[in-house]
Amino acid sequence: MSAAQITRTASVVRARPVIRHYPPPGGAHEAVMAAVMRMALKLTLKPFLGPPWPFAVQRAALSMGSALMPQDGRAQVQSARVDGIPVERITPRGVSRPRHAILYLHGGAFVAGSPRTHRSITRRLSALTGALVLAPDYRLAPESPFPAQLDDCVASYRQLLKEGYSADRIAIAGDSAGGNLTFMTAIAAMKAGLPAPASLVMMSPAFSLHPLPNSTHAQRVGRDPMIRLAWAASVEPALNVPHDHPLANPMEQDLSALPPSLIQVGEDEVLYDNAVWLVEAATAAGRRAELEVYLQRWHVFQAHAALMPSSLQALDRQAAFMVQHWAA
Secondary structure, three states: OOHHHHHHHHHHHHOOOEEEEEOOOOOHHHHHHHHHHHHHHHHHOHHHOOOOOOHHHHHHHHHHHHHOOOOOOOEEEEEEEEOOEEEEEEEEOOOOOOOOEEEEEOOOOOOOOOOHHHHHHHHHHHHHHOOEEEEEOOOOOOOOOOOHHHHHHHHHHHHHHHOOOOHHHEEEEEEOHHHHHHHHHHHHHHHOOOOOOOEEEEEOOOOOOOOOOOOOHHHHOOOOOOOOHHHHHHHHHHHOOOOOOOOOOHHHOOOOOOOOEEEEEEOOOOOHHHHHHHHHHHHHOOOOEEEEEEOOOOOOHHHHOOOOHHHHHHHHHHHHHHHHHOOO
């Protein structure tokens, strides 16, 4: 084989997406809690996320459901403001100035959710990494259409830089709509001339409100205990994204400078193809991206970390990925 052929072969190998599959941990505890959580989501949350319920009801349902999730007592929460944006600052107990920071962007389909609804994730990530977690209560649609949410997230990233956190000591993380915002905040920040964060972590990111080409959503819609496609249909007019806005479509962005990215997705969720798209697109652009598929799990199952070993395993993996890419 010639040197040119060897080089081409190596290039093909490097371009192969990194996709790992994680079966549920064994044992009765995981099996029982997973069955309980799946049924609880299906009966008490899924029916209220989307039409015919108004956004106020959806927000209340998500808030009440999240309030039942135990939080990690090793981290503490303080309320603050960033350029008028309410934020939560989460730090490990006993640590006054962490060396690293995580900008955490909550999910909720751009119309619901808050830092409070995602404390089961943010407090544990702070405890696992020893980092400050800054979680903005970004503006929601329909009261604040696009790009208000993205503007608030970029402003929060700027705040971490102003506080002296260098970009190589910052990770951006988020779930669902927050996974979209994680990706787009990095893109928007770089377009604005800001340095790229050290890494991105996205849980069940929602890049498209419509089924993708060759979508497998039809195979998963009956297995997904949380997300209804009708929810996405109601979000689109509420978000009111101008189609000619340069940041309107995540799938049309330049990925050539995308930071190292970890994407996690549940095998049983209708947004599965969104995660596959990103790992394939980032890899094709020559960027480092890893996709972790958690078998028999659902949308943002990581929120149940205090109850399910599989959820804790996923957050442990996130923490390790961030630490790996942070400067010392």
